[in-house]
Amino acid sequence: MGSPDFSLFQTSPNKRSLLHKAPSLIAEGFLFVGGASMALSLVWALLSFINPSSSFDTIITWNTTRQGLDLGYDPSEPTFYDDPNLSYSVGDATQKWDEKRREWLRVHPSFGGVDRILVVTGSQPSVCKNPVGDHLQLRLFKNKVDYCRIHGCDVFYNNVLLDPKGTGFWAKYPILKAAMVAHPEAEWIWWVDSDAIFTDMEFKLPLEKYKDHNLVVHGWWHMVKKQSWTSVNAGVLLIRNCQWSLDFIDEWASMGPQGPAQEKWGETQKSLLKDKLYPGSDDQSALIYLLLKQKQKWGDKVYLEGEYNFQSYWLGVVDGLDDITKGYMEVDRQVSKLRRRHAEKVSEFYGAMREQYMKEKGIWKENVRRPFMTHFTGCEPCSGEYNPDYTWEACWNGMQKALNFADNQVLRTYGFVHPDLLNSSLVSPLPFDFPA
Template sequence: MRLRVQLQEQRRGKSILRSKMKEDNKKGLSSMGDDAWLLFRGRSFQSRVVRAMCLIAVVCTFGIVLLSLSTLDLSTLTIGSPRPVYGPQRMTSEELREHLASIDKGLQEFLSANKPFTKFGPPVVGWDETRKEAIRRSTNSSSGVNPKPRIMLITSSHPRKCENKQGDQMLLKSIKNKMDYCRIHGIEIYYNMDHIDEDMTSWWVKTFLTHMLMKEHPEIDWFWWMDSDAIFTDMSFQLPLHKYEKYNMVMHGWDEVVYEKRSWLGLNAGVFLLRNCQWSMDMLHAWAPMSPRGKIRDGAGKFLTKALPDRGDSEADDQSGLVYLMVTDRERWGSKVFLESSYYFQGYWKVLTEKFEDMMEKYQPGKYGDDRWPFVTHFCGCEFCCGAINPEYTVDRCLTQMERAVNFADNQVIGRYGFIHKMLKSAEVEPKDAAKNRTEKASVVAKSKKAV
């Protein structure tokens, strides 16, 4: 009986102790705040909280994505949509046309506000008919068409002496190289050393000379401009004129780089072929007004920089001006320009000249025109006469590699008479038989040394 009473008292005491602990816990938790109390609500409640937080995060992320997409051109995300236009901002084709039209309007207003361009005289009209009549009279042909296209090569150099004697020597070798090619292929040549105009200096002289000669020689079908630092390195290769029947101008370049990237480096205006026709007359009249140095050339350069994203802040140059015409009015100008990249209408000397010996060993001239045996090698950036050389090169390197290029080409000329240069870097020549024997002896010695 006593034992039963003790057990009941113990149970009653434990019950009282538990009740007191619960009251103490509630008081303590209430002092921690409602947020802390949620942590002790049980595992199922915590799971619901985590799921709710995840849902909120997903909704927020989706909202951010929608906000970002609202600023994009959704047409670029669809399958088969046109490639985006390169530039400071990605624009649709319509936006790009409006952008370029606005720039061109500003340029034309700027040019009109200044002294009108009169270097060429009044615009030539009816030139195609004038040419046909001139050709008919000169050939006594009722058809008015020459049996073979006539080409005139035009080149020019400074009327003053170069800053160094080697520069003058290279100009002499350069014109000799061009005369050799023209003589072999029956092409006429015009070499200018006159001071044409005070304003149309530097690169722009090509527009004046070409326009002048087109009017003076209506019987010529194509005018071929070549900078003085461009060298023929395949003396047998001939222009594939059949490729250009539907075009009026040919240059080395790439359509994508010009029209999509609007890059002023998408072509090279140092070598170009221009048909003698009304379109070419009109194009020269649209191109040359940017040329007068000073206020006009500086101001025009600002508009060219706005239209061509990769162009720096500088005065208007001939190459940028031509790219500008092509991208602002592709239908009128660009549609008649053939950008040639299947062979080196002009090739960059830095990637070609050190491979000449390998070309001579593996290939032959007259077949390729590309990096296996380049048609024309252009020493752009060297400026061996005026001295304003690209800082990437040295004068010695430019002169050495140009000497090699000239002799590489000359081997193809004097080789017809049984001679060859002893080395590409030397003007000294020797009979081809002697060179062959020397090469064979050197090969035998090399093999014997290798065997030992």
């Protein structure tokens, strides 16, 4: 059933001779060539003095920059990559990582000065059992690519097991470590489960808020203290690329199949968390254990984000998406600047403007603002399995609505929109100055 407001989407250019100057021109030409040659020789000598081992091919390079990054430059000066003992694997301790990253950034100066984010996500290596599973996985990945393009994040999609023992929710930790080593330019690695959808494409992470922390997950400290399994959710996490994080990942993953005592850890977690549903050791329970039992060692660097929807449980979100859309359209009717057509590359500017306006009006609150991310926990789009508390139809419709809700924010910049959140195929052109 379409939203009523979407009915608005439908639509109803004295010259002087040079001959006597020839000898003079020839002489001047020789002077120019000679001067240029001397200048080039001086430049070459200076460059050779600065870097005697350089060749002309490595000094003069094509400008292959992207957003100010020099992607065509990698000096011959040794870095940690030249160490034969470098390991990308969890369990193989990496030492002095902060120093190694700083040294790499020193010899690659175009990558410094910005807190770069690498979004990491993935899926299983085999074909989905669910007939629509691969289609859903594609759309779920498109959603993440859209968000990354708008906000200038890099993205890595992995669909292989980097550690054969690390299956299920434990599969992400080998990926996280490998991503840190492969991307020393990234200050943050942002893991996003495949079934989590960005549903506010304008929202930008408040990184300044986390400047004193190394791990950000959705959760509440008061719930952790109550030893509740639902006090955090490890399906979406932001982790700093630093030595602390590598050490924490090794400690975290040691409670899973990569460690020597997974069965024992499962029993320990179950006795600690009375509402834990799974008998075996899982990464969410392992995180809560570390926060409770090793808080002095790790806790000060962990930020539990509960002030905005870092991720939201889908059942409490999808039925309200139409009303949220109406609320945003009402704001746009009131503020002409928000209705202005603009290039996708400047979307962050308009997103910040809208956020500030809604805060000033006191309407930037839950169930009115878009949830930043909607997580379809309990719906497994690839296998087709689902929590028995609801139906597959509810999962399917919920994912369609959330994906189209997010896609509308992208398509609006391209002049189109889905008039019905349950119809992924139908789009309509937007009239000028919509939705005035």
